[in-house]
Amino acid sequence: MSTPGARSSETRERILATAAIEFAERGYAGTSIGDIAEKSGTGKGLVQYYFKAKSDLAVAIVQSAFSQAPFANVQGEVPVSGIAAIVASIRSVAAAFRDDVRVRAAVRLVREFELIPVTFPTPYVGWMAKMAELLREATAAGEIPPGLDFDREGWHLVATFTGVQETSQRLTGRDDLPERIEEMLARVLPIVGVADVDKYLDRRV
Numbered sequence: 001m002s003t004p005g006a007r008s009s010e011t012r013e014r015i016l017a018t019a020a021i022e023f024a025e026r027g028y029a030g031t032s033i034g035d036i037a038e039k040s041g042t043g044k045g046l047v048q049y050y051f052k053a054k055s056d057l058a059v060a061i062v063q064s065a066f067s068q069a070p071f072a073n074v075q076g077e078v079p080v081s082g083i084a085a086i087v088a089s090i091r092s093v094a095a096a097f098r099d100d101v102r103v104r105a106a107v108r109l110v111r112e113f114e115l116i117p118v119t120f121p122t123p124y125v126g127w128m129a130k131m132a133e134l135l136r137e138a139t140a141a142g143e144i145p146p147g148l149d150f151d152r153e154g155w156h157l158v159a160t161f162t163g164v165q166e167t168s169q170r171l172t173g174r175d176d177l178p179e180r181i182e183e184m185l186a187r188v189l190p191i192v193g194v195a196d197v198d199k200y201l202d203r204r205v
Helices: 004-026 033-040 044-050 054-068 082-099 101-111 125-140 150-172 177-191
Strands: none
Touching: 004 033, 004 044, 004 054, 004 101, 033 044, 033 054, 054 101, 082 101, 082 125, 082 150, 082 177, 125 150, 150 177
């Protein structure tokens, strides 16, 4: 038998899950508290009990996604290091963008920040710093030659990914993102000095 606290948590989570779908599909302006209440099977008053305004829902979605996703300012642990970690990180972010509706909603909300009367965390900066750190590791391990500007190349890795995923979203709804990511890796890894690129590519995609 569930407790009142558990039921309250389940209700809040159901509201957030519904809000994520609505924000991802319709954007901030196209989503209303009423839509979320109806589709989550709750009343409008109950939604506003947990989230007083639509902007509070948007903040909760973005904070939730950024706390879990690998592009968050607080980077999750990666089980490998150096170039292998860079590749794993890019693939995991791509998978989150394609498969996790809360991440898709957060990305869209951050893109629409001018419509929302709140301040969101600055996206990508933590991931750029992590990329720079991993490039530094790769250099120290002899995986790539010395001489890179780690911060600059970390910026460009993330910026390249951002362009690839955005183009994939516009053209195929990110259906072709895994393939495009492997093509991206085949292009960017030689730029940072990886000699044996095939070692890191997934030719099955």
